[in-house]
Amino acid sequence: MGLPRKLKNANAFVDGESYLGIIGEFEEPKLVIATDDWRGGGMLGPIKVDMGLEGMEASLSMGGHEATLIRKFGTTRVDGVRVRLVGAYQADNGSAAQAVEVYIGGRFTEIDPGKSKAGDSTEQKYKVPLAYYRRVVDGRTEIEIDMLRGIFIVDGVDRYAEIMAIISN
Template sequence: MGIPKKLKNMNAHVDGEGYLGKIAEFEEPNLALATEDWRGGGMIGPVKIDLGLEGMEAKLKMGGHEASLIRKFGTTRVDGVRVRLTGAYQADDGTAAQAVECYIGARFSEISPGTAKPGDDTEHDYTLPLAYYRREVNGRTEVEIDMVNGVFKVDGFDRYAEIMAIISS
């Protein structure tokens, strides 16, 4: 029987600026294949045909007002905001902590300052539709997706390389 690794602490960097003590939450993007049903003659039921990837979205929640993040709103580049989230995951079984890092290239599509009331919490939410995503565990790249450049790597295997080779020549 094992003990799960839990997030013990984290930090976020946005365009190189650290937010230690200010980052409240980070929501990693869901990874999903874009599929459609196909049922051809002779098949007894449909199968899901892989059509690429669904769009990805991440979210940041800051503990309060961050003018430096609001100033990034409206960038014209799909990857104009670079975010690096570093998390330390550890199981309470005496094993070493794991470094989990997420690198994203995106832009803020929505900034939600929520409600403001003196004496109450004032968290701000930032939504980022991703153009680029890479997730590393202890320095090893587990997933890398570059929507614009056609990169879709999982565990070191580029699942889209064959298609890119055909259309790039």
């Protein structure tokens, strides 16, 4: 019988600065292939045609007020904020912990300072549309997407390399 690996603990680094003890939650982007319906002559019905990728968005929340993150708001670079999330996942079956690292490049487009009340818990939330995403498990890159450079690697295969080779010459 197997048991799922669950996140046991995590840390976030924003532009290299550690937020250990401060990071509350991180939401990875949904990975979605953009599709369009196509039904040509002779076909029984439509199929979904791959039209590239949809935009990606991540979010993170911090346990309280973080002035250094607020100062990053409004950067003019589409990948001006770099975040590295490090998580330790482990199944409760005696197996070794698994290292999962998520690297994103984007910029804060929304900062929600939440509610502030003396004596109550506070939390700030940050929305990050992405230009870059990479997920590494135990040192192995599982997926890498670079919207600006046209890179779409899954399990070591660049699924967009052929198209980039054609349009780059």
